[in-house]
Amino acid sequence: MTRHKKYFCNRGFWLFSFLVFILSRTDPVTPEFEYQDGLVFIESFASTTPGASFAIINQSETEFGFYGVNFLEGAVVSFENVDTGRKVPLTEAGESYIPPREFAVTTGEEWKLNVLLADGRRYESEPERVLETVPIKNIELEYDPELVFREIGGGKFVPGHAISVSFDDPADQENHYYWSFRSFESLMFCEKCFDGVLRDGNCIPFDVGFLDPYFDYICEVDCWRIRFPESVAIFDDAFSNGKTITNFKVGDALLYTKENMVVEVQQFSISAAAHEYYSILKDLVDNNGGLNAPPPAALIGNLMNPDNPAEFVFGRFTAAATSTASSFLDRSGIMENQIELRDPIIVEPTLNSPYPPPATLIAPCEESKFRTAIRPPGWIE
Numbered sequence: 001m002t003r004h005k006k007y008f009c010n011r012g013f014w015l016f017s018f019l020v021f022i023l024s025r026t027d028p029v030t031p032e033f034e035y036q037d038g039l040v041f042i043e044s045f046a047s048t049t050p051g052a053s054f055a056i057i058n059q060s061e062t063e064f065g066f067y068g069v070n071f072l073e074g075a076v077v078s079f080e081n082v083d084t085g086r087k088v089p090l091t092e093a094g095e096s097y098i099p100p101r102e103f104a105v106t107t108g109e110e111w112k113l114n115v116l117l118a119d120g121r122r123y124e125s126e127p128e129r130v131l132e133t134v135p136i137k138n139i140e141l142e143y144d145p146e147l148v149f150r151e152i153g154g155g156k157f158v159p160g161h162a163i164s165v166s167f168d169d170p171a172d173q174e175n176h177y178y179w180s181f182r183s184f185e186s187l188m189f190c191e192k193c194f195d196g197v198l199r200d201g202n203c204i205p206f207d208v209g210f211l212d213p214y215f216d217y218i219c220e221v222d223c224w225r226i227r228f229p230e231s232v233a234i235f236d237d238a239f240s241n242g243k244t245i246t247n248f249k250v251g252d253a254l255l256y257t258k259e260n261m262v263v264e265v266q267q268f269s270i271s272a273a274a275h276e277y278y279s280i281l282k283d284l285v286d287n288n289g290g291l292n293a294p295p296p297a298a299l300i301g302n303l304m305n306p307d308n309p310a311e312f313v314f315g316r317f318t319a320a321a322t323s324t325a326s327s328f329l330d331r332s333g334i335m336e337n338q339i340e341l342r343d344p345i346i347v348e349p350t351l352n353s354p355y356p357p358p359a360t361l362i363a364p365c366e367e368s369k370f371r372t373a374i375r376p377p378g379w380i381e
Contacts, residue, residue: 036060037059037060037061037062038059038060038061039059039060039312039314040057040058040059040072040117040121040123040311040313040314040315041056041057041058041059041060041069041314041315042055042056042057042058042113042115042123042303042313042314042315042316042317043055043056043315043316044056044113044125044315044316044317044318045268045317045318045319045320046079046105046111046113046128046130046317046318046319046320047104047105047266047268047320047322048104048105048106048107048130048133048320048321048322049104049266049322049324050101050102050103050104051101051374052266052322052324053079053098053099053103053104053105054090054096054097054098054369055077055090055096055097055098055113055115055317056071056095056096056097056369057071057072057075057077057097057115057117058070058071058072059072071095071096072117072118073092073118074092074117074118075092075097075115075116075117075118076089076115076116077089077090077097077113077114077115077116078090078113078114079099079103079105079111079112079113079114080111080112080113080114081109081110081111082110082111082112082127083109083110087114088100088103093366093367093368093369094366094367094368094369094370094371095368095369095370096368096369096370098368098369101374105130105319106130107130107131107132107133107321108129108130109129109130109319110127110128110129110130110319111127111128111130111319112124112125112126112127112128112317113125113303113317121305121307122305122306122307123303123304123305123306123313124303124304124306125301125302125303125304125316125317126302126303126304126317128271128274128302128317128318128319129271129319130319130320130321131269131270131271131320131321132170132173132269132321133269133321133322133323134167134168134169134170134175134177134267134269134321134323135167135168135323136165136166136167136265136267136323136324136325137165137166137167137168137244138165138166138325139163139164139165139166139263139265139325139326139327140163140164140165140166140247141161141162141163141164141253141263141327141329142161142162142164143159143160143161143334144159144160144161144162145157145159145336146158146159147159147160147161147162147252147254148160148252148254150339152339158254158255158339159254159255159334159336159339160252160253160254160255161252161253161255161263161329162249162251162252163181163249163250163251163252163253163263163265164247164248164249164250165179165245165247165248165250165265165267165325166244166245166246166247166248167244167245167248167267167323168243168244168245169237169240169241169242169243169244169245170242171241171242172242174236174237174238174241174272175236175237175241175269176234176235176236176237176269176270176271176272176274176275177234177235177236177267177268177269177270177275178232178233178234178268178270178274178275178278178318178320179229179233179234179250179251179265179266179267179268180228180229180233180251180265180266180268181228181229181250181251181253181263181264181265181266182226182227182228182263182264182266182376183226183227183253183261183262183263183264184224184225184226184261184262184263184264184372184376184379185224185225185227185256185257185259185260185261186222186223186224186225186259186260187219187223187224187225187365187371188218188219189216189217189218189219189345189363190217190218190219190220190223190362190363190364190365190366190371191203191216191217191363192214192215192216192217193214193215193217194213194214195207195213195214197215197348197355197356197360198215198217198348198360198363199356199360201363201364204356206355206356208354208355211354212346214343214346215346215347215348216345216346216347217347217360217361217362217363218347218361218362218363219362219363219364219365220362220363220364220365221364221365221373222365222373222375223365223371223372223373224371224372224373224375224376224379225370225371226369226370226371226372227253227256227370229251229252230252230254231251231252231282231285231286232278232281232282232285232286233249233250233251233282234275234278234279234282235248236275250265250267251265253329254339255331255334255336255338255339256338256339256340257338257339257340258331258332258334258338259331260328260329260330260331260332260380261328261329261331262326262327262328262329262376262377262378262379263326263327263329264324264325264326264376264377264378265324265325265326266322266323266324267322267323267324267325268318268320268321268322269320269321269322269323270318270320271318273302274316274318274320277301277316300312300313300314301313301314301315301316301317302316302317303315303316303317326376326377326378327378328378328379328380330380347361348360348361
């Protein structure tokens with residue numbers, strides 16, 4: 001399927017790497033420093049929670065005077081259990097690589113990431129040992145009609161829910177935490193084809209001159225869009241060892257739509273090295289000062305090219321013990337306008353159609369990091 005015509009492919013929600021932070025801006029930014037094409041950015045998590053592990057592989061490219069990153073297709077990617085030698089292959093899905101859905105690491109195991117690109121370049125991570133899980137006691141979702149300031153329409157505050165967690169920090173060890181979340185919204189349309197029609201799973205160009213510029217295709221099964229945070233949330237217990245942490249804010253679920261939503265919070269117990277890496281990334285994101293400066297060498301994580309140790313590889317592989325908690329949000333009563341604008345719904349004509357048969361009205365819910373047909377825990381009809 002043609003990627004750029006997929007309705008919900010959006011790398012703006014991948015705030016797991018520095019280059020994605022750059023691309024989270026709506027408008028492209030003209031380079032103001034010496035920017036190098038061909039830099040590899042890898043971000044990967046192996047989690048104790050099934051369905052939460054992934055790898056994203058991007059490469060820097062400059063097009064028409066603007067810089068960005070493009071997903072690298074065709075890589076051979078695997079997680080490797082260092083203790084047993086077992087390798088778990090990851091499959092390409094929706095501009096990410098994911099292991100079998102039931103895959104999960106176990107506390108005490110040691111894992112690494114292996115990547116072989118289509119052009120023969122190899123990358124691997126240092127091993128990471130999975131720490132003990134620290135359970136989430138509670139999550140809170142508090143609505144604010146002016147949650148965060150966004151540069152939309154000249155700049156304004158936008159609505160959404162602030163996400164907070166409570167947990168008991170263990171007293172007998174040094175702990176470092178990283179949070180992410182997934183929000184699940186029900187989808188009605190799974191495909192949008194511009195200047196053409198959907199046939200055999202692909203958008204086929206078809207010019208009939210003056211007719212509709214696009215067609216929408218209804219999901220053939222129940223389907224949910226998955227979103228990810230646009231910020232970095234971390235914490236260490238240097239000044240709170242053994243205490244109960246209450247209502248610690250870990251993210252913002254913005255009102256992109258008014259569809260009901262499940263928010264699943266993931267609390268990762270990570271190593272001190274991983275915490276240091278994400279602390280630098282958080283500073284870059286929060287301070288907004290890295291847009292026109294090259295990524296610092298300190299942002300380089302635990303990845304390397306074994307055939308060329310001098311190559312800079314940005315990103316990180318993290319094996320993490322994960323605690324999850326979910327909450328359902330009924331957003332039908334919210335009065336503020338949603339952030340995303342919606343095009344008029346246009347479906348293929350079924351009678352006297354100028355397009356090649358058969359007329360198509362539905363599209364599959366393709367499983368990926370950003371979409372699923374598996375009902376999220378806690379979903380309420």
